[in-house]
Amino acid sequence: MSDTPPEANPEAPMFDVDGEPSVLGVSDTVEFTRARRKELKAQRKEAKRLHKAAIYENTDDDIVFIYEPHVRYVPPLRPYARDLWTRRAFAVELARSKLKGKRSNTVLGGLWALIDPLFMVCLYYFLFSVLRGGQRPSEFIPVIISGILHFQVSAAALNEGGNSVSSQSGLMLNSTFPRMLLPISAIYGGFLKFLPSIPIILTATLVLDAEIGVNTFWWLALFPLQVIIGLGLALLISTLVVFYADMKNLLTYISRIVFFTSPVIWPADLPSDAIISVVRWMPFFGVFANYQAILGGESPDMTLMAISVGWAIGSVILGSWLFLRFEREFATKL
């Protein structure tokens, strides 16, 4: 097969002698050499230069879209943010319909929203009772319940958020919305899954005499922190998953590591100081330790709070930077 288009003449050989078709319309593959990589890099650089020149060229009030080689730069943030905001309904609807889709063929349907968290609570309660040697760990029950149910949001961020881009290749190839809507939608989906758990947590804390007081209001700061850290990690991981499919395999372990190293199903003061001094740096450690603190009627630990704020700011900045820089290449990689 040659690279040059065939002449439109009757002699152009279409079939081999034995009658087998000799060509598809597709060109042959070529090796992706180091030289080619270098060449691409140079092209990208040139494109970036031209792009900067082109941005100010457009003054038509007509709707004009210009698509150029994927320049690795962060797009102007203000228009991007505006675009995100005007399309927020899409993220909301995508999350809602995904949840619905998952339950669409089940007998119990929407009831799963309640059954899922209750099952999890029972399972871990059983596990914890076994570990405690049959003693009834009653004072710890609200903590387990709150921990496990809150962790749904983090789990959604890591799993659904991490795969949010790679799982939507169809949508991405056919429409041009700002891609950040996908991880955002995954987080919102986690929030929707968490909503029915709120009454369960409230009931448990009321029935089981957890402390409710001024410190309870810290939840209003802790929960947003958890969501923001989740978003940052989702942005980071979803970009990596697009470029390295290996990351998808790693993700199952990452979410388990995060689960077991955060005080979700164990009291934050259980491990030795040496262990704490390491695991306290995990992304969700601070948030979950402080959920436990406010359930016990204490005020949150401010050092852990600071670490959580650091994670929130750091992961969102790094995650958005990486995501925005590469988002225009996503469609070619999927």
Place this chain on the structure above:
Amino acid sequence: MTDAPPIVQAKPAIAVENLSIDYRLRLPGGSAGSDILKFVTGKRPAARMVNAVKDVSFEVPRGETLAIVGRNGAGKSTLLRALSGALAPTQGRVTVRGRVSLLALGVGMNGSLSGRENILLGGLAVGLDHDRLRELYDEIADFAQLGEYLDYPMNTYSAGMRSRLAFAVAVHLDPEILLIDEALGGGDAGFAEHARVKMAELMKEGRTIILVTHGLTSVRSMATQAIWLHQGAIAEEGDPEHIIAAYMRYCRLEHVELPDEN
């Protein structure tokens, strides 16, 4: 359209300049043992790439219908995706003036959701708001003629029903530029006629249409210009009759008489 300044009128709806698109390809892995061995010895196969679109340039004036023909894998769908902005070019530039709607069968539709939800999601993805979608919804439902099936999950639809819905959605999103990827043939005879009438209407309204199809009769009846794409490059471009003749000659089908669509 009439009160637009003449300078805007003169600009083409779509301008493609020296567009090239490459895909990286990876061969699927072998067994665990052989892959580990390759990884350790550093003898991993080099990544490969394919130039799906090669240095393609053309313009489509406002209101024209361009047909793109070519064999499987020639780069037609890739080209359309670049026009819709979903795929970034590797080289070159695409300038599109006007809102674009891409119609490729079934892609981007979620089988576990109902037709109704897919309409909503598709509309929101292209940036319409809820109010506008509510207005459009009835029109789409009327056009698709799917009756109560609109409320059933799409994986209960036949291929033809899916294509009806996809077509109905794409043409009702009020696009100034409509990109159609091999999506006219899905419906039954009744719907085909229904779709043909709608297409004629859109053409009359001065929408720009780009049509990727293997149906040479629809190229003849609809297109005002045509491109034949071969191995990612333009093999020939020009008047539809000329392109049809050249393409059929290349495919050794010159003796076949195309049926007249009407």
